[in-house]
Amino acid sequence: MISIIYPYRNRDIQRVKNSLESLQFQTNKVFEVHFVNYGSNENYTHQIENLLKGFSFVNYTYLYTKKQPWNKSKAINSVLKNLETGYFFVADIDMIFHSTFIDKALELSKNNEAWYFQVGFLSEEESKTSKKFEDYTIKFKSNKEATGLTMCSVKSAKAIRGFDEFYHFWGSEDSDFHVRLKNSGCNVNYFNEKLLMLHQWHKIYRHKESESLTADLQVSGIVQLNSCYLKQTIQNKKTIVNGNDWGETQTKQQFEKLVAHSNKQNKLISNGCAEIDYFLFQELPNLKPGIYSFQIRAKQQNTSLKTTLKSVLKNKKTQCYSLKTINDKLLFHIVNFYRNNPYNYNVSKDLKSITFVIEKP
Missing domain, CATH: 3.30.110 (Translation Initiation Factor IF3)
Incomplete structure (x- = not known):
């Protein structure tokens, strides 16, 4: 079984719909989706809850964090901590999956190693179209430096207490997870033999940071802080992070x-x-x-x-x-x-x- 985790907050509903529809047409149905709404506002929450009613394979959770900064690690850990067995995959609402993605994921999971995947990026114009996966024109592909979209055994991830919840807003939590997995003795592999995911275009969120105060929570210099923290993780060869209350958010x-x-x-x-x-x-x-x-x-x-x-x-x-x-x-x-x-x-x-x-x- 592959458990797919979608962390979400205040993002375009159409991109979510496109991603979930690509999972609906998987040739192998041995998967489940955990969709975590990390405190979206009322408008987006209403829209996303209506959308998810059309996908029977989705388990939905709303977290009461709308008056807290975005924390992808906590969103993921809130699901991971309660999984029992198998593999999980951290998805992104921008992903369009090839129909054989689950087949390949199940095949790769047999060797008890972690994997992350190459992604094909679509242009803004191409993202507005609706085509078969193979018919999309790809603008460029990611390389192994892009460490998101990771698949790992639940057991290996729990052994290091999941994703480090220090990381807020944007940057480094995925790389940190890879570093600590390797430090714990787990192999982390990069899969680029076949393109299995496409990334729908959107504005880069970091570029929306403002030098002035905004009602939408922002903080200048957070990416640099996260980067410094990651360097310490590497230098200190960390494995286990977070406290015993990891994966918990306010009720x-x-x-x-x-x-x-x-x-x-x-x-x-x-x-x-x-x-x-x-x-x-x-x-x-x-x-x-x-x-x-x-x-x-x-x-x-x-x-x-x-x-x-x-x-x-x-x-x-x-x-x-x-x-x-x-x-x-x-x-x-x-x-x-x-x-x-x-x-x-x-x-x-x-x-x-x-x-x-x-x-x-």
Whole structure:
């Protein structure tokens, strides 16, 4: 049995439909699909749930992480931890599968090794067409440096506690998984004898990163942080990562409790540099058990000539961080120190405040 895991959040429904339809026409039906909705918004969730009703081989899970950054590793691990036997394959909603993919995957799984696959990339124009797999015109092919789309035995993956949940947003979690599999003694092979997958075109998500604050959670420099973390994994020859709670995400009850708390009371924090630094380095680490809600807003600036002259003469002008800088600093702290806590993080639609709610055990 091949268990195919689709991590998903707020992506084009048509690409999902194309991918699942290609699985519907597999010559071998010995597979199942686990579709993980990692906290998509209400609009995408409604659309995807309606779409999945048409595919009987899909097992669907919604995770209450819509007020947390994207974490592909946690999405995958939430399924992997509960699988018992066999092989799993990490899919991508952009993939169109050759009709013999499952046949080949089952054949390769007999030697108890991990495999990842070459992919043919389609142009934007070609992705809008509907053809037989063999009739698509391929723009270019991936090489063995592209480490996503991995198939591995459940036993081998569980032995190293799955994908490292440190990685947030984009970058390096697939390469990290390969490194640790090899360190544990598992062979990782690259399959390019026959093209079995096509990649539907989309804009590169990393290129959508903004230098300004956005309501859609982003953080500048995360790819570089992930890269540095991967280097340490390689140098330290890591195998096992995560804690015993790997694969777990906050429950519906925890999510709703955090929302209710934030609606009742928030501690207000200004964007003054000293106040933010104190919050990050002293207040947060020393919180006692409980639920805490914080709202960060920019200080109201008094622009009167009298006040400005007084500040200059007394040299007491308060140094402030921009909300974008605060966003990046706080998200970095969450990724590094609080990623396993129940928490909600929200940038207001008017981009004038950040609300952070956290439960400390």
